[in-house]
Amino acid sequence: xxxxxxxxxxxxxxxxxxxxxxxxxxxxxxxxxxxxxxxxxxxxxxxxxxxxxxxxxxxxxxxxxxxxxxxxxxxxxxxxxxxxxxxxxxxxxxxxxxxxxxxxxxxxxxxxxx
Amino acid sequence: xxxxxxxxxxxxxxxxxxxxxxxxxxxxxxxxxxxxxxxxxxxxxxxxxxxxxxxxxxxxxxxxxxxxxxxxxxxxxxxxxxxxxxxxxxxxxxxxxxxxxxxxxxxxxxxxxxx
Numbered sequence: 001x002x003x004x005x006x007x008x009x010x011x012x013x014x015x016x017x018x019x020x021x022x023x024x025x026x027x028x029x030x031x032x033x034x035x036x037x038x039x040x041x042x043x044x045x046x047x048x049x050x051x052x053x054x055x056x057x058x059x060x061x062x063x064x065x066x067x068x069x070x071x072x073x074x075x076x077x078x079x080x081x082x083x084x085x086x087x088x089x090x091x092x093x094x095x096x097x098x099x100x101x102x103x104x105x106x107x108x109x110x111x112x113x114x
Numbered sequence: 115x116x117x118x119x120x121x122x123x124x125x126x127x128x129x130x131x132x133x134x135x136x137x138x139x140x141x142x143x144x145x146x147x148x149x150x151x152x153x154x155x156x157x158x159x160x161x162x163x164x165x166x167x168x169x170x171x172x173x174x175x176x177x178x179x180x181x182x183x184x185x186x187x188x189x190x191x192x193x194x195x196x197x198x199x200x201x202x203x204x205x206x207x208x209x210x211x212x213x214x215x216x217x218x219x220x221x222x223x224x225x226x227x228x229x
Contacts (some may be wrong), residue, residue, distance in 0.1 A: 004156075009154070033216060035217055037220075042222065043202065043204075043222055043223040043225075044204075044220055044221065044222040045157075045204065045206075045220040046220075047217045047218070047219065047220075050216060050217045091156060091157070095216075102159070102218065104156035104157040104158075105156050106154065106155055106156045107154075107155075107156055
């Protein structure tokens, strides 16, 4: 069975601080995909990144960066110089054995205080 | 603009009534999904469909039904058999092939309240 753990339920930071959202996953499959989604107060989930199990390169996109480490089964997400617009719930997700089998974590609510 | 639309945004029903949630996509995606989200919880898969006229149960299908008569549409019916239907419902779609479109794209959601 697959499992995604986001141990941080809520995080509050002051604007311009850096923040890291943790994601730990469990699967016995060697081929899998990991995702991060952002859910702003409006409710719609917005896709941020996809990473497959064979690509451990870290990725940077503007103020966002992702650290994928298979040795620790983690796929952490860092926001640099946080802004109020980053306030949202962030979900980590795992897909194994086909696109339909997506397991979501319980989400981390990030509040950026001006 | 391509995307997924869900209507209505808010829906109120009396207990014992069936209710149908709409989901339409113009992304030309083959696969569509319904998720349920409860406060403080992640998304749980209700039903998914890979092609027209075919669909499979997800993890929490009891009390729900779907149809997929058109590629663009995947309506979800919440029946009176669903014991706790009040929740936020999200529809998603994806293209079932490896590559850039592997991820799922979501609609704005429908918040259903049953009293």
